[in-house]
Amino acid sequence: MKNQTFFTERRKELLAQMCDNSAAVIFAASEQTRSLDTEYSFRQNSYFYYLTGFNEPESVLLLVKTSDANTVVLFNRDKDRVQEIWHGRRLGQTQALKCFELDQALSISELTTKLPELINGVDTLYSCHGETTHGEDALKSVMSTLRQGMKQNLSAPSVQIDLRLILDEMRLIKTSEEVEIMRRASVISANAHTRAMLFSKPGVFEYQLEAEIMHEFASNGARFAAYNTIVGGGDNACILHYTENESVLKDGDLVLIDAGCEYQGYAADITRTFPVNGKFSPEQKAIYQLVLKAQLAAIAMIKPSATIKAANDTVIEIFTEGLLDLGVISGDFEQAMTDMVYKDFYMHGLGHWIGIDVHDVGDYRTSDRSRFLEPGMTLTIEPGLYISEDADVDPKWRGIGVRIEDDLLVTVEGNEVLTKDVIKTVEQIEALMAGE
Numbered sequence: 001m002k003n004q005t006f007f008t009e010r011r012k013e014l015l016a017q018m019c020d021n022s023a024a025v026i027f028a029a030s031e032q033t034r035s036l037d038t039e040y041s042f043r044q045n046s047y048f049y050y051l052t053g054f055n056e057p058e059s060v061l062l063l064v065k066t067s068d069a070n071t072v073v074l075f076n077r078d079k080d081r082v083q084e085i086w087h088g089r090r091l092g093q094t095q096a097l098k099c100f101e102l103d104q105a106l107s108i109s110e111l112t113t114k115l116p117e118l119i120n121g122v123d124t125l126y127s128c129h130g131e132t133t134h135g136e137d138a139l140k141s142v143m144s145t146l147r148q149g150m151k152q153n154l155s156a157p158s159v160q161i162d163l164r165l166i167l168d169e170m171r172l173i174k175t176s177e178e179v180e181i182m183r184r185a186s187v188i189s190a191n192a193h194t195r196a197m198l199f200s201k202p203g204v205f206e207y208q209l210e211a212e213i214m215h216e217f218a219s220n221g222a223r224f225a226a227y228n229t230i231v232g233g234g235d236n237a238c239i240l241h242y243t244e245n246e247s248v249l250k251d252g253d254l255v256l257i258d259a260g261c262e263y264q265g266y267a268a269d270i271t272r273t274f275p276v277n278g279k280f281s282p283e284q285k286a287i288y289q290l291v292l293k294a295q296l297a298a299i300a301m302i303k304p305s306a307t308i309k310a311a312n313d314t315v316i317e318i319f320t321e322g323l324l325d326l327g328v329i330s331g332d333f334e335q336a337m338t339d340m341v342y343k344d345f346y347m348h349g350l351g352h353w354i355g356i357d358v359h360d361v362g363d364y365r366t367s368d369r370s371r372f373l374e375p376g377m378t379l380t381i382e383p384g385l386y387i388s389e390d391a392d393v394d395p396k397w398r399g400i401g402v403r404i405e406d407d408l409l410v411t412v413e414g415n416e417v418l419t420k421d422v423i424k425t426v427e428q429i430e431a432l433m434a435g436e
């Protein structure tokens, strides 16, 4: 059982931010069928996990705040000898009371009768609107019971508020415990990338590099990737969400790997691009160094009061100038900027929040991500240039796709690159792959 202090603190913080005479209901994820009678590996709902650290489905957390007291209730599955022999342990209510700081632990089978009783009379109900269908159905039934229950002295909350308004802001600023876990997720993921670099050679299949990555994750306590691993050789690197990972890696091509593990509920998200045979061609090296220059410039800008937008504006300028200097595009800098020529080669954003979800929650404030950064925020910085096989450029540049992605913590002084353990200069990559 995980140390509960973190989760208890999060619940206290949430209760402090809830308005008087209110209740918050948070539903666990449900199991998902993969085929007929087998399920996908269970992944807890991120909000529920953030507040409980409890990894069973069919659970509901209820927080009630009245002028008299705060009450924390967990509904969870009953102990069941047969089910546990076949499908695994269940905590049950007695253990739940012992392990978590709760006021009550109730059977999930009592949800529809007890939940209306427990929230009866509150003015405001918080929940993550639309988060799960089973949660929506349960809340509909609860509200209906309360609305029809005037005769039994039941009354429904008159205000319903999306709990994300509070929780997303809490999740955006990581505590030191969360940062420690994310550092570990980053180290495991960094080592996985190093392992893939060492294993790469012409003739190896993309899925074999994926296997090396997954081996490093799983053997270090991170059984799952935080998202589907991308291993794209040659032109496949230009498909941003390429996950087939089925092609053979060719001599003379680059390979792009975007992979990060999920460790104790938290994601890492790293991309490295390197030559399949360990040696960059002149064109690959030129594009790679341009992306690295832009990434390092962006990282240097990440600090409190800076914005992702400002860093991205710098990346766009560096890309435009660099592509002109190399002769990949032609014309005048100002005109190329006005025409946004970079968009043909850099078509995604610079980065995103990262945490329990790889694309983590938190308001960016504007579509170009101009929210001021604050200490405790964690984000990715991942510029890329993708010159596909059919790009309208000199053929020598075609089939080169490069992205370099790291995860950063905003600190009081500036930033910490959490994923720094995996190398990224041309010289370092060539030396490692040459066995030096």
Ligand code: GLY
Binding pocket: 227, 258, 269, 352, 358, 382, 405
């Ligand atoms: N791996 C997904 C992303 O980089 O955003």
Ligand code: MN
Binding pocket: 258, 259, 269, 270, 271, 405
């Ligand atoms: Mn990524």
Ligand code: MN
Binding pocket: 269, 352, 380, 382, 405
């Ligand atoms: Mn990313």
